[in-house]
Amino acid sequence: MSQVEQQLEDLKEEITSELPSDISVSDVKYEGPELVVYTRDPKKFARNGDLIRKLASQLRKRITVRPDPDVLSRPDDAREEIMDVVPEEAGVTDLDFHADTGEVVVEAEKPGMVIGKHGSTLREITQQVGWTPEVVRTPPIESSTVSNVRNFLKQEREERRTILEKVGRQIHREEMSDEEWVRITTLGCCREVGRASFILSTPETRILIDCGDKPGSDDVPYLQVEEALGAGPSTIDAVVLTHAHLDHSALIPLLFKYGYDGPIYTTEPTRDLMGLLQLDYLDVAAKEGRTPPYDSEMVREAIKHTIPLEYGDVTDIAPDVKLTFHNAGHILGSAVSHFHIGDGLYNVAFSGDIHYTDTRLFNGAVNDFPRVETLVLESTYGGRNDYQTDQEDSERHLKKVINETYEEGGKVVIPSFAVGRSQEMMLVLEEAMRSGDIPTMPVHLDGMIWEATAIHTTYPEYLRDELRDRIFHEDENPFLAPQFNHIDGGEEERQDVADGDQCIVLSTSGMVTGGPIMSWLEHLGSDPDNTMVFVGYQAQGTLGRRIQNGWDEIPLNGRSRGKTLSLNMDVETVDGFSGHADRQGLMNFVKTMNPRPEKVLCVHGDESATQDLSSSLYHEHNIRTFAPKNLETFRFK
């Protein structure tokens, strides 16, 4: 009997002895970080609402109870009973029964009403039918990403269970080493922005954190060095992804091409956004005639191996490592990743990309942990002069530009990144229209923005408190406001918009490097009454930056290749909508951190930004700070 078999045998015995004698345990299994308890008495289990919580706290494990397949009622009967238990307002749109695990997936417009207060409705379902319900939200805006991911996972359910069981055994393997150390190796994003990638290692475990590309460059993380994947992909136990942006996620599918077959831990929205952005990454590469480093099959592998975690869940991901995600405030699902290593040995937090203060979309980043000795901190705006305009001033500026354009009968075009910036803009515009600060007019969303917004509406629990409350309690979802229009009719629709009344267009790409924004330039660029507003950073070498700098002869591509567009529209720049904490935000993140870390590694910023931030944190708080280079290894214990 293997050591894990023995462990499960012992757990089964312990659980049996803890349970009332009329509740039987037929099997105990690991599935990823969860301990799954199969019982022939699921209804009795459910009746005793506190049992699972007590077991979990005693065994210090995440526990799921499932019915033994033998005792399941027929799905058709169960379906009826479930619809009886769940209030009609919950808006159940689908019930999906999985006899192999005794789970029923309930898709509903209002998942909260399927769950009930403290899970009371869920328990009632099990008491009635024995099946274990799992609830997912019906996207209020149809999202092909969300439905593709869900369908794919349904289809791969069996292989996924095999994966989860294997991962579960890995997580709960016996510790082999009697040494203790904790190390971080930098594989990218040090003294640069882009290709984020780190290895966190102990004698027992090696975790890869992020694996991104570098926009505007072919540089990738140093995966080939011995301490990365040089000794083979199986030397990595787990991958943790802090958020979906490509400079953190683009090369994760490549790991599977190399033969990695372990878990990816991330949040559920990050999983979906990651899929969306990676497929778009492949599309763009194909359009630009480049051979991408992997194909879409590998994106699916990545999704299949993803184990989603919620903010605040303390999760065993290795015998000596517990991972907890916390809101990072940067984009949907972005996570500050906290690692507790050993039994109180050491704690490391990776900030990922953060926004310290609240934005319209998200709460500010969490910086409150039970313990943190070392913080790995992004430094995008860590330079001594990287202060950003206050959001209120920014919004005032934006509204002024919109109003002026409106009065002249013009249209406003905002190039915008699909994920994050666009949804923030939507909230700003919806609020401004609702309060009458700007006239209510159509806001056209072009490119991937609509799809990204649909994903946002699928996961409202990841949004800012006030926004979430508004969606949940007041049933007022600003993303569903009628003025938002999805451009899904191609050039014809764009022509109609261009020929019509005043409006606002939000379109990708955010740096005017391709995508539908190029069409909008053609349609609206020559009219001096129109205004182009930049709300995001325009990198060196992009057309966006050139337009900002005053270029007014734009070479055209595609069907207008060879022609030149004379740009007569106004060009404005409104700062302050960044998804990143500015210099003050980064300083405050550390200053108000509880507890204060002993060491800070300043990464994900150019050389001067990381060094400025490192030096200021050292002088202000007298903590040991570093501005690492790529390819260094720091040992902390």
Place this chain on the structure above:
Amino acid sequence: MSQVEQQLEDLKEEITSELPSDISVSDVKYEGPELVVYTRDPKKFARNGDLIRKLASQLRKRITVRPDPDVLSRPDDAREEIMDVVPEEAGVTDLDFHADTGEVVVEAEKPGMVIGKHGSTLREITQQVGWTPEVVRTPPIESSTVSNVRNFLKQEREERRTILEKVGRQIHREEMSDEEWVRITTLGCCREVGRASFILSTPETRILIDCGDKPGSDDVPYLQVEEALGAGPSTIDAVVLTHAHLDHSALIPLLFKYGYDGPIYTTEPTRDLMGLLQLDYLDVAAKEGRTPPYDSEMVREAIKHTIPLEYGDVTDIAPDVKLTFHNAGHILGSAVSHFHIGDGLYNVAFSGDIHYTDTRLFNGAVNDFPRVETLVLESTYGGRNDYQTDQEDSERHLKKVINETYEEGGKVVIPSFAVGRSQEMMLVLEEAMRSGDIPTMPVHLDGMIWEATAIHTTYPEYLRDELRDRIFHEDENPFLAPQFNHIDGGEEERQDVADGDQCIVLSTSGMVTGGPIMSWLEHLGSDPDNTMVFVGYQAQGTLGRRIQNGWDEIPLNGRSRGKTLSLNMDVETVDGFSGHADRQGLMNFVKTMNPRPEKVLCVHGDESATQDLSSSLYHEHNIRTFAPKNLETFRFK
């Protein structure tokens, strides 16, 4: 044609065009770092004394010329002619002809007389016979180590040529990477003394520097981690050994057990001493009932793969790395190892163990380099109070103790390490007797001391200038002084010595942890007229330390197991004979370094010693200093 073949083809063409038209080139080959040029006209080559030097400087390669085997004269004829050319006083003891390479190894008591002024006699030999002479010294004291190594290498000559050719191709391979970086990874001896081991790496090359054990502990270097041998032994291009002590060399044979089959670069005396000490390491393990990690076959593999370099030779050991050894003053053959990386990209020096000032045996360590950006510095005595007694005072103290013991009719027993300390003692005693400071009396050498001394006498060019001159020019070899007696008659001889007149005994082990010193304790320990003198560091937990601390009841082992010895002899400690620089020496090494390094890594000392030294060097010279932990990686470019 492979890239190296093409390179050799080009070199052959270039050399042919450079040579006078009557000198033919029949082949050009790499053997390790050397370029070997085969010619059908060796005599003409030799007549033109400057040709090789010119070629070497033009091609920037080390060049050896050998005769094409077709044109060789018969060994019997050659032998006679060689004996005619070489003066009789050279004391030729052996001539060994190797028709495969056209080399003749000349073993002589006075190699200098075989070489002649600026190599004139060597050239004359070739002019006469065509063969290429290689000269080695006949050990003035017979050394089984030296003769075993020489015989073994003779026997493995063919395989060794294969190895050298393979290494040569590796060294001269085309560079693959267009990135540039230089890194040092610490695998041992950080914040501790023992298990010295580092990896120096570039995108192109990975070099392991030292691989030792940790005395008094089972700890070994972290060879198993991914960035060491985790991705396989073939990820290491070369091993460099700074000196033979086991805390630097013990685990080198283990590399070959793991499958390493690349070169070891070290000095010739280090190769021989390494063999001696590694075999002793296996013996001691066997005697103590431990299973050693490798067997003697692996020691032979290590010797077979050793490429000896001389101090000052700048040697290509990889496409982007040149290695130069410099005297380190610590033990015979010990080397400060200087790495020049890239074409002027970066320079790193590893001090190994050093003695900064001259001792009787060795010149002080070299600290003069064309360039050094980073120095990796030993810190054994780097603590703020680690000052040692001046050698003159130490010698005065020692002589006083000897004289006092002599007057009381007693004998002096000095526990001593076989390599280094013993030979220093021999020089002190010989000088003191010659000058009349102490009476001339027998000095008995027991344990491995005699053998280690024999190795010293084989390589006088590695000794201190004055000592070397005395041996070469005045024909006065102090190690051959008649009062030195090799105890080779076992217990019987020891009994005779114990029963005889006053004398001095130098015996291993240096910390009284076993070996013949245990016998001497039994023979001489109970007599209060005798004196035991400690001249070296006695580690915690050793019997030596206990005796120093006043223990006078010594439990016996071996044939006297169970009995106890009452120690009545005097016990004295004379400091100041260390092979390590003391605090002042280490500070001076850096202070007088030319040029001053930008960064210093303080290693090979306990935590406080490395931190004290690091902090003092920083404050005194304002250079960046570190006291690394094991398992860290520093990037310098």
